[in-house]
Amino acid sequence: MAKLLLRDRLRRIPLALRSLFRPRQIERELEEELQFHLAHETRSRRVEHGRLEATKESYRQSGDLYGLTTLVRDLRYGARLLRRNLMFTMVAVGTLALGIGLNVALFSVVHEVLLAPLPYAHSDRLVTLASSSVAKGLKAENVGWMTAEDWRARNHSFVSIGTYSWWTPTLSGAGMRPRVLRGLHASWDFFPTLGVTPALGRGFSKDEDRPHRDREVILSNAFWRQQFGGDRGVIGRSMMLDQVPFRIIGVMPASFDADPFRRDVALWKPMGYDATVPDACRSCQHLQAVGGLGSGVSIADARGDMTSVERQLTQSFPGDYARDAIVAMQPLREAVVGSVGRLLWMLLAAAALVLLIAGANLANLLLARASVRDREVALRAALGAGRGRLVRQLVTEGALLGLLGGAAGAGLAALAMASLRPWAAAALPRLSHLNLNAATWSFALALSLAAGILISLAPAMQLVTGSDGRSHAAGARAGLGAKARTRHILVAGEVALAVLLAVGAGLVLKSFIAVLGVAPGLDPSHVYTADFRLPTAGYPNDAAAAQFDRQLLTRLGQRLGAGAVVALDSVLPFDPGNYDTRAYAMPDPPILSQTDVTRKESFYDTYFVSPGYFGAMGIRLERGHEFTDDDLAHPGNSIIVSESMARLLWPGREPLGKAIVLCRTKDDIGHWAHVVGVAADVHQYGLERPAPPEAYVPYTRDAGNASTLIIRSSLPLAVVSGLVESTLARVAPSVPIENQRSMESYLSESMAQRRMTLELFAAFTGLALALAGLGIYGVVAFTTSRRTGEIGLRLTLGARPAEIVRLVVAGSLRPALVGIMIGAAAALLAGRAFTALVYRVSPADPETLAAAVAALLAIALLAAWLPAWRASRIDPASALRAE
Amino acid sequence: MSVDKSPLLQGTLDLLILKSLALGEMHGFGVSQRIGQMSSDILQVGQGSLYPALRRLEQQGWIAARWAPSDNNRRARFYRLTRSGERQLQVEVSHWERLAAAVSGIVAAKSL
Structure with missing residues (x-):
């Protein structure tokens, strides 16, 4: 040509x-x-x-260039058919909309959390770094300042390494209530490492990142808009933070508000690290680090490089590093997303199963309709339409159905996402804004077309193998057998998928119950908590702060009345925000046992608690007593340990009266403290994590530090909160109070992810079971309607209705049974995938499997029995006449 | 022999139409007339195959069409070869010549 x-x-x-x-x-x-x-x-x-x-x-x-005219004609014809069979169309579109909507909504979550790029330049070259040891593995999060400095100087892999730590200054000003803000100390190269620059003003200079020079702040876009109404003239102005004037030098871009790395940070100041204070030892790890790999450097290269750097450090400072010290590194994306990736993919897979089941149902429905359309097809074939032409017509109709379902599904997904957003945001990282974007739309479109075409394939294939130039009647009859087989395969398939989902839901439910069964070690009901902090200005020394604390607790005790218990604490259990602050905001005095000469692995979680803490928190004291005012007057002399800590340090012996060394740092000589009580173990890090050895020391505060108020009272939360606010306003109007919440809310928040998983799985499985039941029902009803004549004959010949029911049910249960067996086998094989979801339950839990199988059996029996029963009630005479 | 009754060799009709249009722009009836004249009435192309073929060739870009008044002042659709069509004609002619030579070689063979 x-x-x-x-x-x-x-x-x-x-x-x-x-x-x-x-x-x-x-x-x-x-x-x-x-x-x-x-x-x-x-x-x-x-x-x-x-x-x-x-x-x-x-x-x-x-x-017909490009086949467009035929396409349009087929679409028109398809649309006319759909309009004419409105009932069928509504059922089909509704089913598809549910299936597609589910998948689109979940995909948008997966896209937002796992797939969308982080808002940094070169986000795939960013890596988190932390000091760790072979024993601790990759779990470590922190690093000391001097160590980070040495890493910077000695490594050959990173363009830069930025460090940061939490900073929670109190904002004050004329005529405003003081507020505690969420901020970060950031090294001068923190923003350059991430590859982001302020939208307004400038970043920190190296010169500003020095002790006592660090009086500049950069604001987040959201805080700038909220506090300054988006005034561009804000650069150069000053604001009072912790009673000290800070100069505003920059505002970050709005895109950085969604910074998934450290959410909701309102402002940044230079690190200005003072290496001369006692807390600044080499082994004191209160910073976090993020590094930008040089181009062409893989994370494996960097690991090798940093391992040798760390070996040099271990040799130079043997007292400061564990012998097996390593640098824990993780791609930033993994660090941000955490373990949620597998969970989300599992949920998406579950949603896909629901869509598959829905698709199998629709394919069956289309098959049933195809046998009604046999005459139409035969007529068109006689008029000269080729087989390819007819298949094309059917597939076009399927695609049209898919698109209609997809459009309705996208609408459903948009609705679902509006309600999903706050709910999922509690359980998942990176979900600040969830919406239908280009990626989601493309996914919805592709899914709709694929679903529509797939469901039309069964009837289309029937057409190819069925009416093949034979006489219409013969073709129809031959097609009937093949159609029945296809229908049974589809039913077996959807039953198998439903078993798989039901097993998953069962495992998730059983795990949830197991987690609920874990005793938290405290009693969270009727407990009110709130954070507040004392400004350095009003309370210059520890004695003044202690005076304030005593006054506040006494006043509150008086106003709340008998029965209420009031206490103070440094760190609340289950509070995820506190994992980071613990080391920095409240440098815990590490504890060394008397017998532990080598001073290794002897740092334990330590909590500062006031007298009355154990009563207020509902933590059982196994032996001894709470701290008294006398202990408070001589802090450091007494200590309360948890049961597991007592077991660890003095196995089989009486812990009361034993003494251990308390020291703030490794270089601190420390002093002796005597055990005055043994408390029950508390699952500080959430119910699913084992309770660590815990120690409690009498509450002392460094002025300026935040502390948590804990009140156990039978009064409603709102009443307690009102009383606290009015008391505080009278005692100290300049002290900000934040975060007034019930202890129960912390506990339930720590279970948000598990609850979300359970609710989604339950919903998916409910849908799957209903769809599978409908599928079986549809097929049995269709076959019995075809067998009306035969059944009428049997009845005439003396068969009893019960026998008819048994005959029909037995005959139609086979595909369901096959499906159940396949599904059970698949669930056993897929057990490995479920390990991400289960807690203290075997993925191959026999009870769960048995329950899932029983549920499907019951549904199959019911779905088959209904049409069978109806068939057994027909009037034999009229049935025979119909034939 | 009527083209409508015994099917032409696949693609031959296209060649005939292109060839007749090579002489100049004309309407559909003219094309069928000219094919008849040039083949001494052996080949007759009826409207049943002529117009679908004309449309196909137009869609393929080998010919172009426009409405214009005819000799008796009735409106008619006139077809002409495009530049691409001229080339296509050469391609089809050489194809045909090879085919014709091959077929007559077989037919002329003495021992079959």
Whole structure:
């Protein structure tokens, strides 16, 4: 074929469009052309009307460039069919909409959390770094300042390493209530490492990142808009933070508000690290680090490099590092997303299973309809439509159905996401804004088309193998057997998938119950908590702060009345925000046992608690007593340990009266403290994590530090909160109070992810079971309706209705049973995938499997029995007449 | 022999139409007339195959069409070869010549 010149190629486009959009005009022109032709025919041949029609038809086909005209015609025809069978259309579109909507909503979550790029330049080159040891593995999060400095100087892999730590300054000003803000100390190269620059003003200079020079702040876009109304003249102004003026030098871009790395940070100040204070030892780890790999450096390269750097450090400072010290590194994306990735993929897989089940149901429905359409198909075949043409028609109809379902599904997904957002945000990282974006739309479109085409394949294949030029009647009958087989395979398949989902839901439910069964070690009901902090200015020394604390607790005790217990604490159990602050905001005095000469592995979680803490928190004291005011007057002399800590340090011996060394740092000589009580173990890090060895020391505060108020009272939370606010306003109006919450809310928040998983799985499984039941019902009802004559005959010949029921049910249960067996086997094989979801339950839990199988059996029996029962009640005479 | 009754060899109709249009622009009836004249009335192309073929060739870009008044002042659709069509004609002619030579070689063979 000759090459088509561009000019002639372009000429084709308007022609194609014309045949698509102006079919009538084209017909009119053809008519005119034919009339012209006939008028000139010399031999006045009589052309019959039929022949002209044939010409027109082949003329139409020859004009179908790119097959568009046929497509439009098929779509029109399909739409007409759907309109005519409104009931069928509504059922099909509704089913598809549910399945597709579920998947689209979950995909948008997966996309937002796992797939969308982080808002940094080169986000895949960013890596978190932390000091760790072989024993501790990759769990470590922190690093000391001097160590980080040495890493910077000695490594060959990173362009830069930024460090940061939490900073919670109190904002004050004329005529405003003081507020505690969430901020970060950031090294000068923190923003350059992430590859972000302020939208307004500038970043920190190296010179500003020095002790006592660090009086600059950069604001987040959200805080800037909220506090300063988005005033661009804010640069250069000052604001009072912890009673000290800070100069505003920059505002970050709005895109950085969604910084998934450290959410909801309002402002940053230079690190300004003072290496001369006692807390600044080499082994004191209160910073976090993020590094930007050089181009072409893989994380494996960097690991090798940093291992040798750490080996040098271990040799130079053997007293400060564990012998097996390593640098724990993790791609930033993994660190941000955490363990949620597998959970989300599991949930998406579960949603996909629901869609598959829905699809199998629809395919069955279409098959049933196809047998009604046999005559239409046969007629069209007789009129000369090729088999390919007919298949194409069916697939186009399926795609149309899929698109309708997809459009409704996207609507459902948008609705679902509006309600999903706050709910999932509690359980998942990175979910600050969830919406339908281009990626989600493409996914929805692809899914709709795929679903529509897949469900039309079964009837289409039937067409190919079925009516093959044989007489219509013979074709129909032969097709009936094959159709029944296809239908049974589809039912077996959807039952198998439903078993798989039911097993998953069972495991999730059992795990949830197991987690609920864990005793937290404290009694969270009727406990009110709130954070507050004392400004350094009003309370210059520890004695003044202690005076304030005593005064506040006494006043509150008086106002709340008898029965209320009031206490103070440094760190609340289950509070995820506190994992980071613990080391920095409240440097815990590490504890060393008397016998532990080598001073290794002897740092334990330590909590500062006031007298009355154990009563207020509902923590059982196994032995000894709470701290008294006398202990408070001589802090450091007494200590309360948890049961597991007592077991660890003095196995099988009486812990009361034993002494251990308390020291703030490794270099601190420390002093002796005596055990005055043994408390029950508390699951500080959440119910699913084992309770660590815990120690409690009398509450002392460094002025300026935050502390938590704990009140156990039978009064409602709102009443307690009102009393606290009014008391505080009278005692110290300049002290901000934040975060007034019930202890129960912390506990339930720590279970948010598990609850979300359970609720989603329960919903999916409910849908799957309903769909599987409907699928079985549909097939049995269809077959019995075809067997009406036979059943009528049996009844006439004396069969009892019960026998008919047994006959039909037994005959139709086979595909369901096969499906159940396949599903059970698949669930056992898939057990490994479930390990991410379970807690103290075996993925191959026999009870769960048995329950899932029983549920499906019951549903299958019910779904088969209903139509069987109806069939057994027919009037034999009329049934036979119908035949 | 009528083209409508015994099917032409696949693609031959396209060649005939392109060839007749090579002589100049004309309407559909003219094309069928000219094919008849040039083949001494052996080949007759009826409207049933002519117009679908014309449309197909137009869609493929080998010919272009426009409405214009005819000799008796009736409106008619006139077809002409495009530049691409001229090349396509050469391609089809050489194809045909090879085919014809091959077929007559077989037919002329004495021992079959």
